[in-house]
Amino acid sequence: MADDTLFQINLVTPERILLTGMASEVVLRTGEGDASFLAGHTPLVGTIKPGVVRIVRSEGEEVRIAVHGGFTQVEQNVVLDATDGGADAATGSRVTMLVGVAELATEIDADRARVALEAAEARVTELGGSANRAPAEGEVADPELVEAEAAVVRAQVRLEAVDASSATA
């Protein structure tokens, strides 16, 4: 590899590869807290919690992506293949992020996310009010409430991604 501080990253959604290329740093939220990956990180498999993934590209540019849960895998000395776009080295380290839904911060409509957040919060209070917010009693949580809460988190993550990127810009 030409540069030891760089590694291959693939941010993949079920329907396409959202982002691929070389990067120098990846920061994301795993099941056990925030993690930052640099080149040469120990091989790892972990979950990705809904949140903002920051990727520092090889050109120094920082990309923010709102992700809504998934998995990540860090590998060392793997054979990079055609799916790893842009890699000219035969082997190297690779960080793969598999996420169900992901949006580039630059593609997020902040106003829409804000509206969605308000709507989702209203829905949660509406449902939570009637259910008296006691999911501990019956283990079967109201699926609509779960969905509404997930919608709140989604909207929050989107806004977080947008705010952070506009702050740095």
Added chain:
Amino acid sequence: MAGGQERILRRRIKSIRSTQKITKAMELIAGSQIVRAQGRIAAARPYQQGMARVVLETALGDPTAAGRLLGTPENITRVLVLSIVADRGLCGGYNTTVFRTTERLVASLVADGTEVRLVTVGKKAQGYFRFRGQAVDKSFLGMSERPSFTHARDVAAAAVTPFVNGEVDQVIVVSTRFLSAGSQKIETRQLLPLVDPRNAEEQASHEDEPGVSRNIAPHEDPVRMGYTEFEPDAGILLADLAPRAAETQIFAALLEASASELTARQRAMHAATENAGELIKKYSRIMNRARQDTITTEIMEIVGGAEALRAGAAGDDAGQVIETRI
């Protein structure tokens, strides 16, 4: 009368010709959509491969954690069958072959005393199984043309959740695999528990991409095994992973089924268009002969009439001659 037959044939040819236009159009539409469907299969592949790698790594990392999520269960008493077909017909034997395979599978499972639940995708399946009195847990409509990952999630909610909740021991998918534009085949495979990637040799035939085996190869090096970190640990991770991996496979199955459906439709419509051409040719011949017959008959009538008249006139003349002679 012969003229009537000609008119009937002309009408029939006109009707066949308009049917031919429709089948031709459907053939072309299916043909153009196949390319897009193939593109979607290709675009979805990196995610599936990534998922397969993560599952493999996790399974290798903690073989004891696999539990009932990997491999083939020993004691199967309850099975859920997911059958994937099209929403529309006019695609040759595409739907029927899947139905037949599903029915055979269900029959053999029931014969073994297994409790079977059925989940279907495609409008055609809904009608088929309802007509035959086969109970269906849930049937999904409107996703066979253009399946999205959201669709796969919905299907997974019906097909995977019972397994996660421990209501069934095994989930089996019956669908059409899109091997290439020229070859599709019906496949019955175990979705859950996940096929153990450690002895996925029998699965190897499906991995048509050399890239997959190259990616797996380094992991088989025993030195590499066991130093991967897991966050959270492998057991919990696998429990999280299994439904997602199943979802991914359902998505792949939906995409491949959709491409296969289009291919089957293109082929069926091509045959129909050709057949319509044959019929037009055949009926045109019969019609032309009928018209020729009419014309011939008419000429014969005219000639016959003229002959008769002339014969009559000649007879008169002869009479006159005789008369004048006398």
